[in-house]
Amino acid sequence: xxxxxxxxxxxxxxxxxxxxxxxxxxxxxxxxxxxxxxxxxxxxxxxxxxxxxxxxxxxxxxxxxxxxxxxxxxxxxxxxxxxxxxxxxxxxxxxxxxxxxxxxxx
Numbered sequence: 301x302x303x304x305x306x307x308x309x310x311x312x313x314x315x316x317x318x319x320x321x322x323x324x325x326x327x328x329x330x331x332x333x334x335x336x337x338x339x340x341x342x343x344x345x346x347x348x349x350x351x352x353x354x355x356x357x358x359x360x361x362x363x364x365x366x367x368x369x370x371x372x373x374x375x376x377x378x379x380x381x382x383x384x385x386x387x388x389x390x391x392x393x394x395x396x397x398x399x400x401x402x403x404x405x406x
Contacts, residue, residue, distance in 0.1 A: 306391065310384045317377035324370035327363075334363060 302309065338360065339350035354360050 306384060306388045310388070313381040313384045317374065317381045320374040320377045324374040327367040327370050331367065
């Protein structure tokens, strides 16, 4: 917990999620073009062989792992965003319960 208002926590969490979502989406969208570039760099060999060689390479594995990690980070940021939203809903509910209790005892 911080001393920041929930609205500020939400803004920061949303900004982090947007940035991480963009990074993950960019890697995912570029996957086929990266594969094509690496296949083309192998020269004039059959497409199936070029694809197999690229996908068997350490560089491709690193790219896929980075893509998956970026998606994981985006998912974690989304969970944090939802957590802030839940904190806000819980606070609203507690305040409403307190008001209802005060009306009953008045």
